[in-house]
Amino acid sequence: MVTLLSRGRAALAGRPGANSTVTTAPAGIGRTDRHEGGPLTTVEARETVDPFIPERDSRWYRAMRHFWHPVAYSKDVAEDQMVSGRLLGERILVVRHQGEVRAFMDVCRHKGAAPSLGWVENGCINCPYHGWAYDMDGTLVSIPSRPELNGVLQVGLVRYLCRESSGMVWVSLTDEPWGDPPGIPEWDDPIMRWQTPPSYDWATSSPRRLENFVDFSHFPFVHENVLGTRDKAQIEEHDVWREDGALRFDKVFVEPNVDRMKEMLGIDEDTMSVRNWYQLTVPGSISLVRTFPNGKRYALYMVTAPTGPATCRNFWHIGADFTSTSDDMDFLLEFEYMVLDQDQPVVESQWPEHLPDRLSAETYVKVADDITLAYRKWLFELAEELEPN
Numbered sequence: 575m576v577t578l579l580s581r582g583r584a585a586l587a588g589r590p591g592a593n594s595t596v597t598t599a600p601a602g603i604g605r606t607d608r609h610e611g612g613p614l615t616t617v618e619a620r621e622t623v624d625p626f627i628p629e630r631d632s633r634w635y636r637a638m639r640h641f642w643h644p645v646a647y648s649k650d651v652a653e654d655q656m657v658s659g660r661l662l663g664e665r666i667l668v669v670r671h672q673g674e675v676r677a678f679m680d681v682c683r684h685k686g687a688a689p690s691l692g693w694v695e696n697g698c699i700n701c702p703y704h705g706w707a708y709d710m711d712g713t714l715v716s717i718p719s720r721p722e723l724n725g726v727l728q729v730g731l732v733r734y735l736c737r738e739s740s741g742m743v744w745v746s747l748t749d750e751p752w753g754d755p756p757g758i759p760e761w762d763d764p765i766m767r768w769q770t771p772p773s774y775d776w777a778t779s780s781p782r783r784l785e786n787f788v789d790f791s792h793f794p795f796v797h798e799n800v801l802g803t804r805d806k807a808q809i810e811e812h813d814v815w816r817e818d819g820a821l822r823f824d825k826v827f828v829e830p831n832v833d834r835m836k837e838m839l840g841i842d843e844d845t846m847s848v849r850n851w852y853q854l855t856v857p858g859s860i861s862l863v864r865t866f867p868n869g870k871r872y873a874l875y876m877v878t879a880p881t882g883p884a885t886c887r888n889f890w891h892i893g894a895d896f897t898s899t900s901d902d903m904d905f906l907l908e909f910e911y912m913v914l915d916q917d918q919p920v921v922e923s924q925w926p927e928h929l930p931d932r933l934s935a936e937t938y939v940k941v942a943d944d945i946t947l948a949y950r951k952w953l954f955e956l957a958e959e960l961e962p963n
């Protein structure tokens with residue numbers, strides 16, 4: 575019989591100094607829901623499940639440097655304006671000049687102030703502290719307090735690769751990033767109406783945030799009577815596969831059709847079957863397209879960027895081809911905010927906040943956790959390839 579730890583006990587088990595007993599062994603790869611034999615002793619269990627690898631040394635976290643991550647929305651970076659962000663513990667400055675975005679470490683080479691707090695003038699980034707000016711390649715060109723040193727002192731801002739895609743500014747901290755910033759197939763579809771809400775920060779690692787998005791078995795509990803009911807908690811078999819650089823899966827849910835949706839969609843039935851088509855691109859983006867019985871579509875796109883080992887900033891767009899007013903979009907957005915408010919405290923309670931480096935550190939059940947496991951396996955495979963040591 576499968577014995578699963580309750581969340582509270584699981585959180586305590588193995589915490590340094592905690593007096594806990596673990597009543598079940600974690601599942602390993604290939605035996606995701608079954609443990610043969612008796613319970614492990616506390617010491618055995620700790621040795622097996624120990625997820626307390628110092629988070630900064632986690633291989634997947636180090637591997638995150640090899641990917642593109644968003645740091646800002648394109649619309650928020652106006653001409654000759656700067657925006658600050660954070661990525662993998664580093665402060666990032668994004669500036670737009672002559673239409674092109676560029677990214678630098680947001681640390682002045684003089685005394686470390688944030689140039690993003692300064693101003694852009696004559697094609698130069700000016701630090702607010704002592705007015706040092708850097709050109710758009712990051713080269714120091716002016717020291718107001720010692721002009722005779724202009725062009726003599728050979729220092730510059732650290733520059734990063736920077737690109738715009740799908741309404742976001744993406745940055746890579748390495749010169750040869752893995753892959754490209756993922757696109758959104760529906761982004762240029764003229765009949766889709768898009769809205770870009772502000773990004774939001776959660777106190778958890780970016781993989782934990784992403785997994786929450788694609789975890790169906792929490793719906794009846796965290797989103798009871800909104801996305802599911804407890805009497806239908808069982809998850810049915812569904813395929814999960816890798817194709818064209820994305821993890822793909824789709825599911826049809828029978829959902830209640832509320833009055834406002836009936837009006838917008840022109841569907842009178844009280845329940846309807848909705849196809850949910852997911853495409854997950856490692857390390858942190860997910861596209862969900864929901865297709866209603868009349869072919870109308872609702873799209874939700876989210877990218878989670880690791881601002882630190884246990885913090886993330888989440889960028890998102892929502893889109894629909896059946897809304898006609900901004901009130902309609904606001905209704906859809908309010909729904910998303912309700913779902914986020916329900917998710918956040920539970921996801922932020924997951925411990926450790928970072929993803930344990932070993933798959934066996936947590937317990938998976940078949941079908942319900944297939945997507946989680948497929949995602950982690952892929953992430954860890956890439957981490958091994960990109961950070962072999």
Ligand code: FES
Nearest residue numbers: 682684685701704
């Ligand atoms: S710290 Fe930037 S000019 Fe002094």
Ligand SMILES: [Fe+2]
Nearest residue numbers: 786796797917
């Ligand atoms: Fe959720």
